[in-house]
Ligand SMILES: Cc1ncc(C[n+]2csc(CCOP(=O)(O)OP(=O)(O)O)c2C)c(N)n1
């Protein structure tokens with residue numbers, strides 16, 4: 036048997052280079068590159084191996100491990116899970132900084148390869164710097180924290196373990212149902228240890244993402260249910276985009292007169308102009324989709340996890356006879372809420388269902404109502420986006436309107452947390468599939484700027500517009516410097532409302548006093564914050580300007596498009612108003628006991644709302 040004497044690190048990097056993927060008939064490297072921040076846990080082992088192969092697989096330097104994981108995760112999302120990145124860190128703090136990012140990828144079902152350094156397998160120098168010591172368990176390591184946020188976890192304590200571990204890693208990274216973060220925790224000494232790896236381990240491997248066809252009986256059950264329904268509604272989740280099923284969905288909706296509501300991950304499945312695109316559904320959705328959802332007798336849930344923001348914490352659907360068909364590659368999702376499962380790829384299954392439904396249409400009245408509801412909602416949304424009176428601070432919706440007025444069909448808007456996700460789900464009008472990149476599975480503050488880099492790396496020909504609140508910006512902004520260094524240009528619109536506007540609103544909606552969210556409501560303050568975001572962004576190497584009006588914002592975006600690097604455009608906004616219409620109830624537990632009458636009232640309302648919650652289905 037032909038073998039190659041290599042360190043475990045060298046073998047890993049060579050095996051990664053050998054992985055290819057066939058997408059749209061083209062064969063490309065499966066691993067786009069490796070994000071790295073070195074320390075004693077990886078600099079000598081993996082660092083040396085990456086240097087050796089730097090011409091074949093690029094290494095990108097970041098400023099914060101969490102940030103680099105967000106960039107890698109966003110890249111995989113923008114590539115619709117067809118291509119991934121890896122991230123390597125030192126042991127201890129560097130590794131644990133990646134855990135939050137791992138959770139983002141885990142919740143959002145996005146493939147990602149994490150390579151944190153780990154303690155010495157031989158344990159001779161124990162405890163090494165940054166090693167966590169457990170008094171009663173010799174195998175505990177800080178990296179155990181990855182276990183709960185990895186779809187596959189392995190700790191390599193011998194170099195030859197890489198072979199089976201890598202095969203399992205590739206299985207998970209390329210499986211549409213299982214995919215998520217894979218953590219190979221690499222003991223520092225093992226990274227540097229050699230083994231005679233078989234030649235076959237480095238052979239080119241061309242992957243193709245599996246498209247699972249539905250079981251014939253599951254398909255038949257779903258078709259029967261659809262034929263029996265009069266008021267069906269499709270919920271389009273991220274799975275539509277990952278399956279590349281947007282045209283199939285558009286044709287299905289059109290042929291059968293079935294309206295479509297979009298989740299945060301599924302938004303931009305249909306172009307805004309599609310006659311039966313109801314827009315966003317759920318807590319942060321619009322009035323059109325939510326009105327239809329209340330009455331629907333059948334929900335066809337395509338590629339969605341049915342999280343609480345989609346189902347209004349299961350208070351949204353009011354028709355007592357409503358049934359759910361869950362079309363999903365992942366059985367875990369397909370059985371939720373007693374759904375009728377169709378375990379399959381969205382594109383294949385929608386095509387097959389459409390063929391079996393030949394000639395069938397939803398009630399004409401239902402379809403017409405949907406079209407009218409959609410029109411009404413777009414008109415309502417227009418009024419929210421319209422420019423404010425001169426003296427008033429703009430709202431988030433008005434800022435979105437100003438960005439939209441100068442948007443190109445090819446733009447991708449990126450966001451994750453704060454008040455913006457709800458306003459964007461209601462107001463952003465994507466012209467093309469994939470033009471809306473929202474991380475709303477973990478809604479992780481700090482994803483926006485770093486994630487934008489990953490999106491730009493996936494879509495270099497598109498302008499990437501990151502919309503971010505002051506809170507998220509302050510939480511993680513160091514990757515602005517990375518975007519400048521790597522030439523991955525972002526247009527960042529920073530909405531400064533002086534604090535955590537959305538949580539402040541939520542706090543008061545649950546009867547609490549304004550407390551500890553907006554800067555002005557912070558208790559212990561020697562000085563009111565005077566943060567100069569423009570100087571800060573310039574300090575990191577970006578271009579930056581503050582605008583005083585919405586027309587000035589639109590103009591600044593046009594300037595930023597022409598700029599050679601990342602631009603931060605700052606605008607002050609009003610933390611209070613949001614779009615009232617649309618939106619569904621969200622279950623946020625209100626205290627049963629309080630000294631404040633506002634909380635008593637909120638509790639009474641809360642209990643009433645819970646009475647309308649669908650349990651189990
Ligand atoms: C890492 C993280 N911490 C806390 C939260 C809870 N949270 C959600 S939004 C938010 C405030 C966001 O503030 P900002 O970015 O300024 O947006 P705004 O609410 O003002 O629109 C907080 C604290 C979160 N989602 N992520």
Ligand SMILES: [Mg+2]
Nearest residue numbers: 504505534536
């Ligand atoms: Mg804010």
